[in-house]
Amino acid sequence: MIQIESVSKTFPAKKEAVQAARSITLEVRQGEVVGLLGENGAGKTTLLRMIATLLEPTEGRIAVAGYDTVKQAMEVKKRIGVLFGGETGLYDRLSARENLEYFAMLYGLSAHETKARIDALTVKFGMKDYINRKVGGFSKGMKQKVAIARTLIHDPEVILFDEPTTGLDITSANMFRQLIHQLRGEGKTIIFSSHIMEEIQLLCGSVIMIHKGQMVYNGTLEQLYETEQSKDLNYIMMSRLVRGNAG
Numbered sequence: 001m002i003q004i005e006s007v008s009k010t011f012p013a014k015k016e017a018v019q020a021a022r023s024i025t026l027e028v029r030q031g032e033v034v035g036l037l038g039e040n041g042a043g044k045t046t047l048l049r050m051i052a053t054l055l056e057p058t059e060g061r062i063a064v065a066g067y068d069t070v071k072q073a074m075e076v077k078k079r080i081g082v083l084f085g086g087e088t089g090l091y092d093r094l095s096a097r098e099n100l101e102y103f104a105m106l107y108g109l110s111a112h113e114t115k116a117r118i119d120a121l122t123v124k125f126g127m128k129d130y131i132n133r134k135v136g137g138f139s140k141g142m143k144q145k146v147a148i149a150r151t152l153i154h155d156p157e158v159i160l161f162d163e164p165t166t167g168l169d170i171t172s173a174n175m176f177r178q179l180i181h182q183l184r185g186e187g188k189t190i191i192f193s194s195h196i197m198e199e200i201q202l203l204c205g206s207v208i209m210i211h212k213g214q215m216v217y218n219g220t221l222e223q224l225y226e227t228e229q230s231k232d233l234n235y236i237m238m239s240r241l242v243r244g245n246a247g
Helices: 044-051 073-079 096-106 111-124 140-152 170-185 197-203 221-228 233-246
Strands: 002-011 018-028 033-037 059-064 080-084 158-162 189-193 206-211 214-220
Touching: 002 044, 018 044, 018 059, 018 206, 018 214, 033 044, 033 197, 044 059, 044 080, 044 158, 044 189, 073 080, 080 140, 096 111, 096 140, 111 140, 140 158, 140 170, 170 189, 170 197, 197 233, 206 221, 206 233, 214 221, 214 233, 221 233
Parallel strands: 033 189, 033 206, 080 158, 158 189
Antiparallel strands: 002 018, 002 059, 206 214
C-alpha cells in the first residue's frame, strides 16, 4: 500500500544543510497499523509529510496505492487522510458541519454522499450537540473530533496521524484509540506517530523507529520484544536510539 524506496530529504540552510531523512526504505501493507517512533526532530513529521505529498523527497521515491507522490500527487491525495497534531485545518468562523461540507466538496463528494458521511461521522464521534455550532468556540477535544472527521470525510484508504492525542483529555484520547480499532477492522492502512508508548503497544502491530533521520528499526512489536528480550517499549526505544543503526 505504501512503498518508500531510498528516500532522503534535505532542507537548505545558511550554514549547513539539514538532512531530515536519510535513505529510508520500507513498505506498509494494506490493513496494517504502524507506529512511528522517534525523539523530537528525528524526522517523523517530515516522513509523514512526504507520504502525504506535502513535501517532495530530495532523493528516492514514495508510492501510495501504486501512485507516485510527486508525479501523481492528486491521485494520492484522493486516497489519504492526514491529521497533524497541532494543525486541525478547521475554519473557526464556520460551523463543524460547514467545515466538513467544505472539505467534502474539495474531495469531489456529491451532496448526497456528503450528507451521508457527515451524518455517520456525527454519530460516530458524538458531535450531534455541536455539529451546527461555529468551531471557534470549541474545546480542544471538540475541535480534534471535527478534525478527525474532516480527515475521514472522503473515506480514505490510507490515514496518517501525527501525534493525534497530544493535549487531549482522557475521554477524547480513548475515543481516538477506539477509532483506530474500528478503522483497522475496516481494513484501513494507518501510520501514526506518538510519544505515548502504551498507545503504540495497544494499537500497533508494527513500529518504525527513526533517529536523526535514519531508520533504526522496522518490524513487528513481537519481533522487537524477542530481539531485545524485553517488553518495556520505553526502554527499548531509548536503547535503540542510543545504539542507532548499530542496533
